[in-house]
Amino acid sequence: MSLTIEQRLDAFKRLDEVKLTFAKRDWFPGTSGNLSIKLTDQPLQFAVTASGKDKTKLTPEDYLIVNEDAAPVEPTSLKPSAETLIHAVVYKKIPQAKACFHVHTLGNNLISELYFGQRAFSIQGQELIKGLGIWEENASIAVPIVENFADIPKLAAAIEKVITPDIPGVLIRNHGIYAWGASDFEAKRHLEAFEFLFEYHLRWLQLRHVSLPAT
Numbered sequence: 001m002s003l004t005i006e007q008r009l010d011a012f013k014r015l016d017e018v019k020l021t022f023a024k025r026d027w028f029p030g031t032s033g034n035l036s037i038k039l040t041d042q043p044l045q046f047a048v049t050a051s052g053k054d055k056t057k058l059t060p061e062d063y064l065i066v067n068e069d070a071a072p073v074e075p076t077s078l079k080p081s082a083e084t085l086i087h088a089v090v091y092k093k094i095p096q097a098k099a100c101f102h103v104h105t106l107g108n109n110l111i112s113e114l115y116f117g118q119r120a121f122s123i124q125g126q127e128l129i130k131g132l133g134i135w136e137e138n139a140s141i142a143v144p145i146v147e148n149f150a151d152i153p154k155l156a157a158a159i160e161k162v163i164t165p166d167i168p169g170v171l172i173r174n175h176g177i178y179a180w181g182a183s184d185f186e187a188k189r190h191l192e193a194f195e196f197l198f199e200y201h202l203r204w205l206q207l208r209h210v211s212l213p214a215t
């Protein structure tokens with residue numbers, strides 16, 4: 001299914017906007033991170049960040065269109081993200097996902113290591129869980145954590161095993177998080193909610209033994 005120029009430009013513009021927002025938060029240290037927006041199903045085609053680029057910058061060559069095998073669908077000198085297969089896995093396993101964002105932050109790396117033994121990070125009763133679209137009273141979530149592998153097909157297979165539509169994200173041990181949503185707006189909201197919950201929990205771990213004045 002061929003894409004219109006308007007489809008491509010709209011996706012690239014949306015990716016620019018979210019990329020600059022995340023860049024302002026220092027969420028792309030050392031060229032880490034990658035972003036994608038789905039364009040078509042049957043066949044799966046999505047726009048993804050080019051590999052190895054400084055994601056704090058906007059250039060005319062930041063994105064390319066790939067298929068479910070992570071191969072470019074148009075002639076290009078750009079290399080797709082080294083982790084493009086992971087985005088493809090998310091789009092194939094979670095049909096509702098229309099955008100998928102990956103960042104490496106200190107918060108998500110620390111949480112992924114602290115709780116890797118449980119293969120999930122659980123948190124309950126935090127208002128920002130609503131940012132994940134979960135509005136139950138005193139809701140509890142468990143964010144899955146997988147081992148990190150340099151072999152991307154192996155990492156993608158590990159992720160495919162654990163992701164579900166219930167929790168729009170997955171942590172990779174000492175690496176980062178993938179978060180997705182039914183739009184770029186929702187994927188951004190989910191990622192922001194995850195990162196807030198990680199930071200809250202880490203700060204709570206630091207402060208919980210502080211003696212507070214008697215009330």
Ligand SMILES: CSC[C@@H](O)[C@@H](O)C(=O)COP(=O)(O)O
Nearest residue numbers: 032033034051052053081082083
């Ligand atoms: C340079 S450290 C981060 C990379 O190894 C990778 O984990 C990453 O997130 C970015 O890879 P990229 O190929 O630029 O999309």
Ligand SMILES: [Zn+2]
Nearest residue numbers: 032033083176
């Ligand atoms: Zn990464």
